[in-house]
Amino acid sequence: MTTVGNYLATRLVQAGIKNHFTVPGDYNLVLLDKLQEHPELEEVNCCNELNCSFAAEGYARTKGIAAVVVTFSVGAFSAFNGIGSAYGENLPVILISGSPNTNDSSDHRLLHHTIGTHNYDYQYEMAKQITCAAVQIKYPEDAPSLIDYAIRECLAKKKPCYIEVPTNMASAICAPPGPISSLVNSVPTPKDVLSQAVNASVDFINSHLKPTLLAGPKLKCADAQKAFLRLAEALKCAVAVQPAAKSMFPEDHPQFAGVYWGQVSTKKADAILEWSDLTICAGCIFTDYSTTGWTALQPSSHRLEADADNVRFPGHSFDQIGLANFLNVLAERVSENDKSLIEYNRLRQSPPLIKAADPKAAITRKEMARQIQQLITPKTTLFAETGDSWFNGVQMDLPKGALFEVEMQWGHIGWSVPASLGYAVGAPDRRIITMVGDGSFQMTAQEVSLMVRLRKPIIIFLINNYGYTIEVEIHDGPYNNIKNWNYAALMEVFNANEGSGKGFKARTGGELADAIEKAQANVSGPTLIEIQINRDDCTNELITWGHFVALANARPPKKTT
Numbered sequence: 001m002t003t004v005g006n007y008l009a010t011r012l013v014q015a016g017i018k019n020h021f022t023v024p025g026d027y028n029l030v031l032l033d034k035l036q037e038h039p040e041l042e043e044v045n046c047c048n049e050l051n052c053s054f055a056a057e058g059y060a061r062t063k064g065i066a067a068v069v070v071t072f073s074v075g076a077f078s079a080f081n082g083i084g085s086a087y088g089e090n091l092p093v094i095l096i097s098g099s100p101n102t103n104d105s106s107d108h109r110l111l112h113h114t115i116g117t118h119n120y121d122y123q124y125e126m127a128k129q130i131t132c133a134a135v136q137i138k139y140p141e142d143a144p145s146l147i148d149y150a151i152r153e154c155l156a157k158k159k160p161c162y163i164e165v166p167t168n169m170a171s172a173i174c175a176p177p178g179p180i181s182s183l184v185n186s187v188p189t190p191k192d193v194l195s196q197a198v199n200a201s202v203d204f205i206n207s208h209l210k211p212t213l214l215a216g217p218k219l220k221c222a223d224a225q226k227a228f229l230r231l232a233e234a235l236k237c238a239v240a241v242q243p244a245a246k247s248m249f250p251e252d253h254p255q256f257a258g259v260y261w262g263q264v265s266t267k268k269a270d271a272i273l274e275w276s277d278l279t280i281c282a283g284c285i286f287t288d289y290s291t292t293g294w295t296a297l298q299p300s301s302h303r304l305e306a307d308a309d310n311v312r313f314p315g316h317s318f319d320q321i322g323l324a325n326f327l328n329v330l331a332e333r334v335s336e337n338d339k340s341l342i343e344y345n346r347l348r349q350s351p352p353l354i355k356a357a358d359p360k361a362a363i364t365r366k367e368m369a370r371q372i373q374q375l376i377t378p379k380t381t382l383f384a385e386t387g388d389s390w391f392n393g394v395q396m397d398l399p400k401g402a403l404f405e406v407e408m409q410w411g412h413i414g415w416s417v418p419a420s421l422g423y424a425v426g427a428p429d430r431r432i433i434t435m436v437g438d439g440s441f442q443m444t445a446q447e448v449s450l451m452v453r454l455r456k457p458i459i460i461f462l463i464n465n466y467g468y469t470i471e472v473e474i475h476d477g478p479y480n481n482i483k484n485w486n487y488a489a490l491m492e493v494f495n496a497n498e499g500s501g502k503g504f505k506a507r508t509g510g511e512l513a514d515a516i517e518k519a520q521a522n523v524s525g526p527t528l529i530e531i532q533i534n535r536d537d538c539t540n541e542l543i544t545w546g547h548f549v550a551l552a553n554a555r556p557p558k559k560t561t
């Protein structure tokens, strides 16, 4: 036999988790002890549960799954935000919450860390709305199957799940875990559905003259990046990526045609996709933000959409089709059609050479981007925070092997600080660069202290433009002004005479170059470089994008007849 806590620990490790992110609370302390007993599981203690959940979300981006352990209500409610992100970003994060002793509800008692009612199920009811599976362990004999069910759904659907462990359950006795295969729930694609879908898709593609390919962010959660590359090289057409799919297709590939984001695309991706008469969309997510206020969405007659588990195009819809399966078989069946690549090569322009600015001149956004670009290597993972950082990040050229992380679906400002920390815990050999605005940074700044504690050499470019510039470009008002901080000085606060974090201010190109040199040398802790630029010194893409998003937000209500 074993205990519920030890059972859960074994399953977390078998699912691929080596670190869980946590803030202790009296409802989860015994459970945390049980998790710590597992030799291959180590806790990471965040400053708060919001950051915990984002750190787990970041960990899942590199490890494929993550776990966050919080206390009831006061912990879980903050963690819900990161779970919402995991849901929107298709990341399997296991939210584990301690909860009241199972005797308390029947004893009709009032408890701390609750909303002061006798019903303690409200958290579970809320969790059901933002997870693919939610369970409460009320009897130890049910624990094995409930835990397996939640983790199995989480892995299969690439969505978060919820496991509630009452404080008197963690050390309760239950059956030991069976083989890991009970966590795997790969539903095979029915052969006849796959062949029908591929046959119909080949006919549809062949009925068009100049197809292109568009990679979307779900390629990653569907583990379909290799299959997508195979299809691209079979078709030989021009290939663009959505902004949240940047780095999911190699940017040094001769077929790469840029990031497609409507009028704020890079490398003329919009010109070639809008020239094409069919875009094969793989794992794409079309939202107001990713289509620049709905201005970058081809008509459905020009789209074949292969999603994580279904394929649809005019007159056809096929379900229960694994994206990787579909793309692999399609790659074997399509005939070459390089018309869009030939046309793209006519449009292709060599990137403008941005000259180094006078090192003594006030730093500009352009000079900042030029210097950050030079830092990116195949081992770099670049985190781009909501804000003008999205546009600065999307415009960076990635060498083969470099990776890009962005939270465009959920878009919670501040995500990048804890998420890049969690990612660093999961991928110690990656060189992480985080681009984050001053407004976002103020949301989750505490987690830099955990980067100091864990000695993570993350380079944080804190773009201080004295306010919420992205919001200014959507819709300005006094609410977009924030109190300025002395951001670089924070590192002394977080070091507290024992850490190796470094903080620098960069007001000129020369100061930035100097700070970057010191950051590269600092391998035993984070380096925060506060770049002070003019409030209105933003990308023109942000201005264009903000305009169309504001138009989309301003559409008048539909007239009721």
Ligand SMILES: Cc1ncc(Cn2nnc(CCOP(=O)(O)OP(=O)(O)O)c2C)c(N)n1
Residues within 6 Å of the ligand: 386, 387, 388, 389, 411, 412, 413, 436, 437, 438, 439, 440, 441, 463, 465, 467, 468, 469, 470, 471
């Ligand atoms: C949790 C949360 N609250 C509010 C928002 C709305 N929002 N989106 N972007 C912003 C401003 C971001 O400002 P910064 O980080 O300074 O970025 P930039 O100035 O654009 O470089 C807000 C306030 C949001 N995206 N997430």
Ligand SMILES: [Mg+2]
Residues within 6 Å of the ligand: 387, 437, 438, 439, 463, 464, 465, 466, 467, 468, 469
């Ligand atoms: Mg700002």
